[in-house]
Amino acid sequence: MTQQGDSFPRAGFLRRLAAMIYDALVAVAVGMCAALVAIVVLVILLENNVLDKQGMEHSSAVIQTSSLYKTLIQIWVGGWVLGFFVWFWRNGGQTIGMRAWRLRLFSTTDQPLTYSRALWRTLCSLCGLGTLLVLLDVRHKQSLQDHLAKTEMLVLSKEANHHRSWGKV
Numbered sequence: 001m002t003q004q005g006d007s008f009p010r011a012g013f014l015r016r017l018a019a020m021i022y023d024a025l026v027a028v029a030v031g032m033c034a035a036l037v038a039i040v041v042l043v044i045l046l047e048n049n050v051l052d053k054q055g056m057e058h059s060s061a062v063i064q065t066s067s068l069y070k071t072l073i074q075i076w077v078g079g080w081v082l083g084f085f086v087w088f089w090r091n092g093g094q095t096i097g098m099r100a101w102r103l104r105l106f107s108t109t110d111q112p113l114t115y116s117r118a119l120w121r122t123l124c125s126l127c128g129l130g131t132l133l134v135l136l137d138v139r140h141k142q143s144l145q146d147h148l149a150k151t152e153m154l155v156l157s158k159e160a161n162h163h164r165s166w167g168k169v
Contacts, residue, residue, distance in 0.1 A: 008154040010141035011103050013134040016153060020128055022097030027081045034080035038073045039063065082122055089118040098153075102161045108150045121149035 045051045046059040056062050063069045088095040090113055093105040105121075107113045122145070124130055130144030137143075146152055 008104075008156055008160070011134075011153040011155050012141055013131065015101050015103060015155060016131050016134060016143070019095070019097040019101040019103050020131065022100055023085075023095045024097075026096050027084055030084045031077045031081050034077045035073055038076045042069060042073075082119070085122050086115060086118040089113060089121065090115050099161065102156045102158065103153055104156050104161075106152050106154055108146075108152050113151065117149050117151070121145045121151055124148040 042051070042063055043059045046053055046062055053059065053062050056065070085095060089105050093113065094103065098104065105113065125143070125145040133144045134141055142152065
C-alpha cells in the first residue's frame, strides 16, 4: 500500500473537513441508536426489578440521577462511535463520509492497517483536532493521526472510488 502516494494525491484540509462533517452526522446517528438500546435495556431491567429503582417511581428518574448509569451509557455510546471509525477504516479504508468525498486511508508502511492501528489513529485524531496539522504541513498534507499511525489520506479518482475497483487500489 505504500506505492499509492504515486497514483493519487494526498487529501487537503477542506476535503477532509467536508468528510469529517459528513461522518460526524453518521456518528451522531450511531450514538443515538446505541444510546436508545442502552436506555431501553436499563428501563426493562429497572421495570422488572432486576435493578433497584432506589425508591424512585419512574425508571427515567433513576437513570437521570445515577452517575453510574449515565457513565455506562456514555461508555457504551463512545464504544460504538469509536467502533464505527475503526471498523470502516480497517475494512475498506473509508468511512461513509470519506467515500462521498472520494477519500481513502492507506498505510504508509508494508504492514496492513490493523484494528489496533486504526484505534490508535482514532485516539490520535483528538476528536478531529489532529487534522488541523494539515494546514501547517502544506507540503506533505499529513495530519497528526496520519503521522502517528503511519497512514495517509488519499483522494481517489471517480473510477478508483467505485467498489469494483477496491481490489485494484
